[in-house]
Amino acid sequence: SQQGEEDPQALSIQEGENATMNCSYKTSINNLQWYRQNSGRGLVHLILIRSNEREKHSGRLRVTLDTSKKSSSLLITASRAADTASYFCATDESGGGADGLTFGKGTHLIIQP
């Protein structure tokens, strides 16, 4: 069963705008990770946020984590055409859950030039 659920399923914005994607999960976690997948390629790790962190930045990426709501958001600022991809959250469940990361179904982001 899926742990993370991204929202929205698809998002189309103009180049230069900010893109926000959300992820909700069900169980307690050690950390939450975001990945990007370009069409026809494997996933690429973007950023990890630990359960005791609330916000993390990496370049144009900003990730927040609210463990009380079991949710995370990924903000991409000043979007570029090259940001067009699918974005997945993945959770590392605490308490001896699944032995691999559990991925959501993804948000497909389209940046219009």
Added chain:
Amino acid sequence: DAGITQSPRHKVTETGTPVTLRCHQTENHRYMYWYRQDPGHGLRLIHYSYGVKDTDKGEVSDGYSVSRSKTEDFLLTLESATSSQTSVYFCAISESTRGGARGYTFGSGTRLTVV
């Protein structure tokens, strides 16, 4: 993707035939994973390995087996392929369990079609 290769990249096979997919890494990472990606389901874990000859089942392991005789190679076998196993298969590697600080590194995937 650097340090991890999957073969073949594409394969079409007939129902009932055995199929083996290969994942090869040059990173000397201890952990290796096989996922399948399907529309509407995201990525689901099939099997994983935490060392040579040490493997375990994931969420959707029925109909699949794996072997890891060397650190660098992780093989996924479909004993008797079915149409429901048509999918894109991804291998991933990591230094520590569940990715650690650097997460997983994924291969480019194998697109398998069972006809």
